[in-house]
Amino acid sequence: MHLKPSRFNVLLDDDRLAFNSLTCALVQFNHSFQKILLNPNDSLSVHDNLLRDQMLSCGFLVPSDLNELSALRSRYLQSQSNHDTLAVTIMPTDYCNFNCFYCFQDKKSIHMSSDTANALVNFIDSNLSGVKTLKVTWFGGEPLLALNLIQSLSDSLFQLAKRHSCDYDAFIITNGYLLTDSSIQILRQCQIQAVQISLDGDERTHDSRRFLPHGGHSFNVILRNLKALLEKDFNVSCRINLDRSNLHSIPNLLDTLSRFLGSLKRKLTLSFDLILPIAHLNKWDSNLCLTMEEFSYCVFKFSTYMIELEFNIPDLYPFYPTPKNTFCAAVRQNSFLICPDGSIGKCFDCYQSIGDVFRGIAHDSTTKANLSPWLDFNPLDDPECKNCSVLPICLGGCPFFRIFRHKKLCLKWKFDLIHSLRQIFHWKGGASS
Ligand code: SF4
Ligand code: SF4
Incomplete structure (x- = not known):
């Protein structure tokens, strides 16, 4: 050859x-x-x-x-049209018990009705033929405010998965405040094994950003609940959203997590994320957003400290490059975000409807027009991406930004790959050719 x-x-x-x-x-x-x-x-x-x-x-x-x-x-086109997995992100409610100052959600204060829940089950049923895994993400508002609905929907969804002989996989994104012993037990009954919770800094900083509607504090309750989940062997990821106003408090947060969790910290998946400059952030100064270059530097600095404190560095973005098939699920045909009123979208940040659980996907000219930019999106058509050495580990960045903001949001690898590779090689102890 x-x-x-x-x-x-x-x-x-x-x-x-x-x-x-x-x-x-x-x-x-x-x-x-x-x-x-x-x-x-x-x-x-x-x-x-x-x-x-x-x-x-x-x-x-x-x-x-x-x-x-x-x-x-x-590879990209195959993954986009792959029907092995049906991924549904379900918002049983858009109520929230927090009032985070950077929240991007346009809350209409709706709990999903029983009619909508029934239609949702039928919608999933009609899309499960030939599917190997039904992947459910519970999201909100705060999904634990609709725990009864999660319970009853989960029962129906297991039955569906069983009937279609496919695997069932469930994950929840919660602010972590309502995770009592009994709600944790219900999560387990609902086969939810993985939980994502956000902490945005040390106690003082977090409580100034992620607070209850009347300003009540949340940090200590979340920390206790996070530990309870780890003790009960849930896969817990703690997401730390970064902007210019909380960077100073991250080392303190890592110290606190390390002290409070003891050896359990080795089971925690820590992750950093960038708060994006999205226009409808109404209570927040978007000048506080970090650039991707600044974010890269912060990840480098904080991951070095994580190693010192003996946290695990997950084999994931933003620490490790991993091969991507699509940038995110939004551009895949078989991936949907279901809102509490039954409308269906593609992306957490864009609520343009591509259909609803009553009438299905792309049932009229508006929903067809809303769907097509996601399915037509292909970073391999972009001249800059085509010539970019990190294309396979970026795949064009966030499609929402490309489609609706007409901007590229290059992943951090574009700016710090060399630096990261040195760091990774050092962490792994190396493999010689
Ligand atoms: S880093 Fe930027 S140029 Fe490179 S593939 Fe990603 S979006 Fe395209
Ligand atoms: S398109 Fe961007 S904002 Fe939307 S889900 Fe994908 S990564 Fe997130």
């Missing part, structure tokens, strides 16, 4: 590190590796032949006739 170097190789000559953004292989290379990469079709010793095979399986070398962009395009 005639070979060539992959267009997605990233070489750090000083550190002798090679990374391939299509496979995410990271190795420390030697002189032979360099020689083979320059002349992959030369005849080689037995030992170097073996090395060339490894370079091929890690994606550093590819067949000369392979168009990697076309291969990536096929």
Whole structure:
């Protein structure tokens, strides 16, 4: 087979590190590796032949006739139209017991009615044929304010999954305030094993951002509840939303989590996220948003401190690059966000309806027009993305920004890949070629 170097190789000559953004292989290379990469079709010793095979399986070398962009395009299109998984994010309510100052939600104060819940079950039923996994995310408002509904819907959804012989997988995004012993037990009965909770800084900072409607504090209650979940073996991810006004408090937050959770901290998945400059944030100064470059620097700084405190660094964004098939579920055909009134959307930040649970998807000209930008979105058509070395680990950034803001939101890898690879290699102890 005639070979060539992959267009997605990233070489750090000083550190002798090679990374391939299509496979995410990271190795420390030697002189032979360099020689083979320059002349992959030369005849080689037995030992170097073996090395060339490894370079091929890690994606550093590819067949000369392979168009990697076309291969990536096929992977993207396949994933977009893949019907193995039906992913539904269900908002049983948009009521919330918090009044976070950066909340982007346009709350109409609706609990899902029983008619809507029944129609939702029928909608899911009619989309389950041939599906291997039904993936449910409970979201809100605050979903635990509608725990009874989660319970009854979960019962119906298990039955559906069973009838269609598909796996059932459930996850909840909650502010964590209402996680009592009894609600935790109900989550378990609802087969919800994974929980995401946000903490936005140390006690003082968090309580100034994520508070109850009349200003009541939430930090200590959430911290206690988060520990209770970890003790009961739930997969807990703690999301820390960053902007310019809470950066100073993150080391204190990490100290507190480390002290309070003790050895349980090793089971916690910590993650950082960027608060995005979305126009309908009404109570908040969008100048507080970090740029992606600033965010990258913060992740680097805070992850270094996480290591010192012996937290696990998850093998996930924003710490590790991972190969992506689509940027997010919004552009996949079989992924829906169900609002409490039964309308169906594509994305957490965009409530343009693409249908409803009563009449289905794209049932009229408006919903058809709202759906098509998501299905037509393809980052591989963009000239800058096409030539970008991190395309396979970014895939064009947030589609909502591209479609509705006409801007690119390049992922942090665009700015800090080299820096991150050095850090990752150091964390992992390295693998030599
Ligand atoms: S959005 Fe930016 S980082 Fe992502 S692939 Fe396109 S150019 Fe590269
Ligand atoms: S399009 Fe952007 S904002 Fe919407 S779900 Fe995807 S990543 Fe989130």
